[in-house]
Ligand SMILES: Nc1nc2c(c(=O)[nH]1)N[C@H]1C(S)=C(S)[C@@H](COP(=O)(O)O)O[C@H]1N2
């Protein structure tokens with residue numbers, strides 16, 4: 001199968017997408033609404049099932065300070081949708097596969113190595129990563145190249161904190177991100193749907209941009225396995241596939257790295273992959289999107305925003321033809 005994303009580009013809504021929107025999301029909202037007496041009993045049921053789901057998946061609490069500079073006002077996607085509708089091909093190509101099969105991933109002990117064009121290469125375990133910089137909660141839009149989007153409260157810190165620590169050399173122009181590829185733990189790695197390990201990349205200035213997030217948690221908890229535990233990248237102005245999950249290696253390089261999706265379909269998935277409503281995928285329009293959890297009609301009408309709404313990154317691309325550099 002040459003282009004595995006194809007079959008998901010324009011599929012009918014699943015049951016989870018047509019369930020009513022939750023009345024509230026965070027505990028903060030919950031307490032506030034409880035105080036003003038506006039909580040409906042249905043919400044209490046939703047709250048209870050969300051807690052039960054978190055417990056069933058082993059969700060361990062992770063404390064973080066909200067960083068209001070990085071919080072979009074859009075309604076957050078429910079925890080259930082964000083953790084049961086996933087792309088994580090190491091665990092299968094169906095949206096439901098990762099939630100069903102990623103339980104086998106052992107996320108501790110885990111190390112991440114940062115090497116290449118750096119003065120101080122380093123290998124860190126997860127506890128060291130958790131302590132490297134203050135953990136922030138940031139609410140980002142996530143736009144998949146397939147034409148759907150979510151709004152997720154991540155926990156982490158700017159990737160720049162980690163990159164500064166290893167002291168990049170003057171030759172470091174790109175950053176390569178490499179995910180775990182372990183056949184024993186990841187059934188999808190036995191298939192040839194992509195070249196393994198899953199590899200992604202950013203230009204150095206993109207990686208150093210404060211929006212580029214090294215994520216260790218979401219929704220107040222450590223990352224669920226299906227969302228890329230124990231550590232992943234989140235680059236909110238680019239299509240979701242740039243945000244590599246379950247990273248084991250970060251390599252700073254002189255040359256632009258090859259990336260898994262670009263290798264699999266170079267005419268469809270470029271290196272930059274900035275969200276751009278004006279540059280269509282060869283097989284579908286990128287002008288609009290379906291917000292997971294929203295009513296189907298409304299959702300299909302949602303206009304995709306340039307750079308997914310993160311226009312502050314535009315200066316990174318001044319003078320570049322974004323049609324050519326898709
Ligand atoms: N290692 C790895 N990372 C990955 C993927 C993958 O298949 N493998 N899928 C990508 C795609 S296409 C998207 S849209 C996002 C989805 O992240 P989420 O499941 O947390 O919403 O993860 C990205 N990171």
Ligand SMILES: [Mo]
Nearest residue numbers: 144145240241
């Ligand atoms: Mo995606």
